[in-house]
Amino acid sequence: MALPGLVTTCLSPPVHYAICKLGFENTDTYDINNILSGNGEVCWQAVTEHVCYLESDQSVDYIKSIRSLGPVCECVNLYFKSLTKEQFVIQYASWFHWTNCTEVFLEVFDVLQYAQATEVALGLMKLTSCLERALGDVYLLKGNDCPFLLRDLLASEQLADVFGQAVVST
Structure with a gap:
């Protein structure tokens, strides 16, 4: 039985960190007008600028990408909530x-x-x-x-x- 206030998870610690913490570490703010066009379409260039790659083989560096995309996602989230x-x-x-x-x-x-x-x-x-x-x-x-x-x-x-x-x- 879980104690009140104690959240249990079936996620491994690294996965829990990536999902629940990593994207919230960077607190930069972005202007929604740089992410969405006037008619609401995603400006993919603005999003892809935050995808990071490993120098060794040019595959996606997921840790850096999630950290960089977190504030972008937060900006979009706040826009939709408005x-x-x-x-x-x-x-x-x-x-x-x-x-x-x-x-x-x-x-x-x-x-x-x-x-x-x-x-x-x-x-x-x-x-x-x-x-x-x-x-x-x-x-x-x-x-x-x-x-x-x-x-x-x-x-x-x-x-x-x-x-x-x-x-x-x-």
């Missing part, structure tokens, strides 16, 4: 039609605004599932035998052809 549901629907609802799960994205917007951490985690899992299914459908437009794992799907040439390498790499 929107009303009506503003969010007007700005973004039409962008989710390709997923065939528009209502799930709108439902999770509410959860992200006001909910407890558990509800937020469950909402993000729902979104991930919807997004994975939609990306799998896009993959099948260009290829056969959709990868089983999301990471393999995101690393596929088929999705890079459709969305661009910068988008699927980030």
Whole structure:
């Protein structure tokens, strides 16, 4: 039985650190206008500038990248929390039609605004599932035998052809 106030986790200490602490270490602030365009689209150049690579083999340095991307994500989070549901629907609802799960994205917007951490985690899992299914459908437009794992799907040439390498790499 867990003691009150004592949070237990099944995550290993390094994974717990990467998920729960690492992105919050850097407290820089960013202007949302440098991350999102006037119509709400992500400026991928601004995001990819925060992805760091190892000098040895040019693979992603996940620790440095998470640390650098943390304030960018916080900026976007604060922006979305500043929107009303009506503003969010007007700005973004039409962008989710390709997923065939528009209502799930709108439902999770509410959860992200006001909910407890558990509800937020469950909402993000729902979104991930919807997004994975939609990306799998896009993959099948260009290829056969959709990868089983999301990471393999995101690393596929088929999705890079459709969305661009910068988008699927980030």
